[in-house]
Amino acid sequence: MGKRRSYTEEFKKDAVELSINSNKTVKEIADDLGINYSNLTRWRREYRNKGKHAFPGNGKQKLTPEQQKIKDLEDELRETKLERDILKKAVGIFSKKPT
Numbered sequence: 001m002g003k004r005r006s007y008t009e010e011f012k013k014d015a016v017e018l019s020i021n022s023n024k025t026v027k028e029i030a031d032d033l034g035i036n037y038s039n040l041t042r043w044r045r046e047y048r049n050k051g052k053h054a055f056p057g058n059g060k061q062k063l064t065p066e067q068q069k070i071k072d073l074e075d076e077l078r079e080t081k082l083e084r085d086i087l088k089k090a091v092g093i094f095s096k097k098p099t
Contacts, residue, residue, distance in 0.1 A: 007035070009055040015040060016047045 007015075019029040019040060026044070030037040046054045053062040063071060 007039075012043050012055045013047070016043050019044060 015029070015033055015035065018033075019026050022029055024032070026040055027037050030040040033040075043055070053064070
């Protein structure tokens with residue numbers, strides 16, 4: 001089985017821009033660049049839907065500043081709830097009367 005090819009964010013954006021601005025078909029552009037037609041159509045769809053946040057690489061999302069703030073606050077809330085639960089258990093343990 002062959003090794004999976006990976007493409008840089010810059011290459012993907014350039015390929016999409018070329019396919020949008022060229023008089024050639026998407027299939028012809030894909031053939032010229034030596035990439036799979038389905039990859040190029042997927043990249044075009046992702047670029048159309050996410051704009052500059054497309055192609056983050058390695059499965060990592062590029063977040064807008066607002067999305068990043070929400071993510072940070074959710075992480076902080078999750079950690080605070082965990083600390084609260086630990087403290088509740090500790091109070092329960094130490095408030096028991098010895099028998």
